[in-house]
Amino acid sequence: MSDLVRRVKAAKRERTAQMWRTFRANRAAYASLYVLAAMALMALIGAFYTPYDPYRIDLSAALGFFSPAHPLGTDWLGRDMLSRIMEGARYTLGISFAAVLLGAAVGSALGLISGYYGGLLDAIIQRATDVLLAFPTILLAIALTSVLGVGILNVVLAAGIATVPIYIRLVRNLTLTLRNEPYVEAGRAMGLSGPYILFRHILPNLSYVIVVQSTYYMGITILIVSALGFLGLGVPKPIPEWGTMIGDARDYIFTYPHVVLVPGVFISAAALAFNLLGDGLRDALDPRMATLLRRT
């Protein structure tokens, strides 16, 4: 008897292990996991230790190229670029992460309700979504920051809210499909409650789409946060958020390109890594994919 329970649990673990194997088989995705882990580590260390004070101005060392003393060079005020990248990592990555979390949570919740319950509520939510979707995400984020004002929390809000309509539409459409699945109808025939069916039968079957989409949006949101920083609408000035770094250095783009390229490379690398990670997760978490891969 307890042997049977053990086998049920073993099968559950085996399924997780299988997902991990599928994920690892995608080399690019697996490698980007390391890239992102390294960046997260860098952000963590940057909070406690940087080689130089990232805010200390040393005009005698201004615009220095890569050197042993300054591995990533210095900017036009002589601030150490490596220290600034390390300091800025937790802003760029942290803000993007918080924004995606906000967008995914609010958007998915509204999408689920809208799709499952339908009716007037659905109509209201969808028309509002239509209005928001009419603007490109970046424009929406710019409009929101100009209303909310400059500040770290406001960047999170702006970038987060800007992605909400996309999540609403995505999750609603999936919910509409899933709520007519026979296993959902069977649940209704069993007298299971609406919220129970939503959380037990619908959400688990679309959560992987939310996760995958969120990793893609991490990439996009990093770009949005950077773009806001570049435009001077993002993180306020002395803070070396990566996009702000590029924006502040734009005068030197032709004369001392490394001042722009260094944060640019980090932004691109992070965005690319999240995209590749998303591809890997999609393959690993899709149950249909798992069967397909096992057959071949």
Place this chain on the structure above:
Amino acid sequence: MSEVIIRGRHIVKEFRLGLTGRLRLRAVDGVDLEVMRGETVALVGESGSGKTTLGRILVGLLRPDRGTVTYREWGLGGRLPRHVRARLQVVFQNPDASLNPRMQVMDILAEAIRAAGDTASREEVLDRAISLLEMVGLSADHLPKYPHELSGGEKQRVAIARALAMRPEVVLADEPVSALDAIVRAQILELMYRLQEDWGLTYIFISHDLSHVWYLSDRVAIMYAGQIAEVGPTEEIFREPAHPYTAMLLTSSTSVLPYKPRLTVRPVGESPSLISPPPGCRFHPRCPYATEQCRAERPELRQIGPGRLVACIHAEKVLRS
């Protein structure tokens, strides 16, 4: 045997189409049907004849727009008390979509067992899950499996076990074997037959395969374009169809049937649009017996023998020919 447990009266169900919902598709149009305790009543018709919609309404999964459905002393259409809801269960056509792909057989059955209000102790749930699996010809070895690790037939057995977990009185089986291989079909039909014998289940059996209907059902309701063309004991309907459409169905059936159709009606035309159905009898454009009256008046279901109802003014002529 003849105790009526589900009673449907003048059931109408419309689906709104188009942007503004101005187009209305009347899937079920004024249907009366009774289901007796312990019987199998088959709903037969072409796709789009409203048989699935009617089936769902009869077990309270869909609310009719007009008309009433009662199950014993409860009206279906609103929220049902849990113990009543449990007694009307479903088994669906597509076994791949009947089971949540993220749940193990154990979890699927445990959920149903708990929903049925049975004891929640883990050992008892496990015991009950195993006995349910054995009832449907599976074993405890299937408990750890995920749906994608099961064959189509096994999935359908699990779906049946899940329905049985609720201790139902009525099971709606919506084309339960259509998506399965031939041999598996026979096994599932046999299983359904045996379960009915053992547990006194009542089946509402939706099918378009007349040989399955012949095998499993006591009574048949032939549906055409959202209406009932003919109702009666399976044996009689197959031997002596009273509605020209029934005769056409029997004539065009590719399955092996017990009787060679005495009356052959060559299949012509297609089933009509449900958005703008033809006036009068909906079958008249395809019917060799159609007269002026058929084009003008909608025929009512009328009794032509014990337990036999037909919606055709020429039924006597059809029976005689």
